[in-house]
Each structure stands twice: as C-alpha cells, then as structure tokens.
Amino acid sequence: MAMRTELGATIRRLRKEGGLTLVELAVRSELSHPFLSQLERGLARPSMQSLHRIARALGTSQQALLALSAGPPATGRAEEGVHLVRSGEGMPVAAGSSGVARVLGASGFAVHPVEFTWASKCFEEYYDHAGDEFLYVVEGEIEVDLGTTQGQQLHRLGPGDSLCYAGSTPHRWRALGETDRVRVLMVQNVAGSPAKAHGEGE
Template structure:
C-alpha cells in the first residue's frame, strides 16, 4: 500500500474529510487529494502535519514487510528507516540519511520531545533561531514544539538517529 493510500485509509477510519485535514494543516485540498492518489509527493514536514491531525505517528503511513526488517522510505533527498521493530510505544526510533546539500523539510513543529544523535557526517540542526552542527557521536535534545528542521550543507551523506514521542 502506498503512502497516499495509507493516508486516505487512516483519514476515512477517523471519519475526517479532506477539507478538515486541509484546514488544520494549512495544506490545500487539491494537494491532499493528489497525495492520496499518488500524483505528488509530500515533504516529511507535510507528512508530520498530516499525521498530527490524524493522531498517528508519520510511520503509520509506511507499510511493514516483515517484523525483523525496518520500514524504509526512500525519497530523492533522504532515506527514512523506522527502527521500532513494530513495537507500539510512546517513543519512535528513526534512522535518517540526508543526501549532500539537501534538507528534509522546512521548519516544522509538533508535540513532544526529540532526541537527535549524529552517526556519520555533519548534521545541521535548526531549533528555533539556533543552528547546531552535530558531528559523529554528538547529540541534542529539544522540545519539538519549537520550530525545527535538519539539513546537510556538506558534500557527504549525513546519517543520524532521531527518537521522538509518538
């Protein structure tokens, strides 16, 4: 099942209309409709906003193949792996790789706390008005209600772990 199909399935289970989702996410109804029909792609920020409105973690939009394999989503600029082993918990561990000179999304904010741990490369983390350059083995924890995003200004891939509340 595709990301769009999962969004539609969850939206219908929650008995929500595209108009309701659009009003709460500030995304347009045509965009949401195209997303559900797999006619366009969404940023991680948009997926996070949709997930918050639907009351689910963004990983709910991705299919699981086997219990022992992480969910993997490959986009042009990033690779997103759900490392939760499909255990339902208040915490969600993710492994993310950002390609050179890329960012995942524009500033987003959502409920909860996030912990970021850099594995490879130099990750630039923006929280509020502050920039943090994390190198391997450095970490940072912040309130996810603060506008934030991650990007890679370097010529090498950046890989990091994120643990956030679901």
C-alpha cells in the same frame, strides 16, 4: 507500493475517525485536494514535510503516521512485541529536497526511530510535535536549528554527537559539507500524544 498503500489507508482511517472530509484536511494541511486523494489511494509518494502537515491536521506526528503504516510488531504479544528491520528494509520516504528517510519502527511501540541519509544544505520548514526527540549523527556533519523560548539555538553536530529536545520546540536541520555523506538516526517518543489512541504507546 504496498507501503504507500498502507500509509494512504492509515491517513484515510485517521481522517474519517476525526470526522474530516478530504477538502477539510486539504485546508488544514495546506496541501491540495488532488494530492491528498492520490496519497490516500497509495498513488503518491509524500515527503516528510507534507506528512508533517497532514499529521498536525490529524493531531499526531509524521513519525507516528509512518509507524502506524509500518504494521504491528512482527512477533510476540503486544506488550513484548519484536519488530526486526534488516539493512535495506524499512519504509522509504522522501525527506527534503535530496534526502531519504527509512522508517525503522512499527505501531505498538512508544518510540519511532527513523534513519535519514543525505540532506539538504539549506534549512527547510520547522517541525514541531508532541513528545521528545533524540538525534544521533552516524556520519557526516549537520547543523540543528532550535527555536527555543530563549531564542534561536544553533548546534553543530558531527559523528558520535547527539542532541535531545522537546518535540514542541520548533526544529530543523541541514547538512554541513558533503550532503551525500550524512546519516542521522532520529528517535521520537510520542507516548501520550493523540496517536496513542490508535495503537501507539503502552
């Protein structure tokens, strides 16, 4: 509940800094006004898809939103901060129809790591954002769909495989085989994106 409250406060702050009303954000994100109102008050649990739409409307990425909401580095100065996340900790977020994402990063860092467990067997909507993205498959098999300028690319990845691509490339992925055996580490580098002005990056 505390994490949802912090996420809602972060969205409200960025919305107000951008001079947007809730209704305007609802139109830009194609989400309902009541849902956004509940989200800002910490009463709704968003999915990664809804966070992606909100982030795009606010000029940032969903990972950056989550990192801002996870709080500042736990110890040390801003330039040498340390953020420790133990097993079972981290902000949980719904990721698709059956998946769960665990936010491992915090504000003040130029990278935003997220661990995904479980996954849908069906492709869902594409994501795109500033910066670069790195995928590493810990367990299970996934298929990554990249909408590059040269056309669609499909990459099948298993344990130990990794993939890097520009975040601006439309991308999405799905599970192959047993959905409950999928575990993926995603690291997003959004240094230089609009989120940097709110504490991201150097």
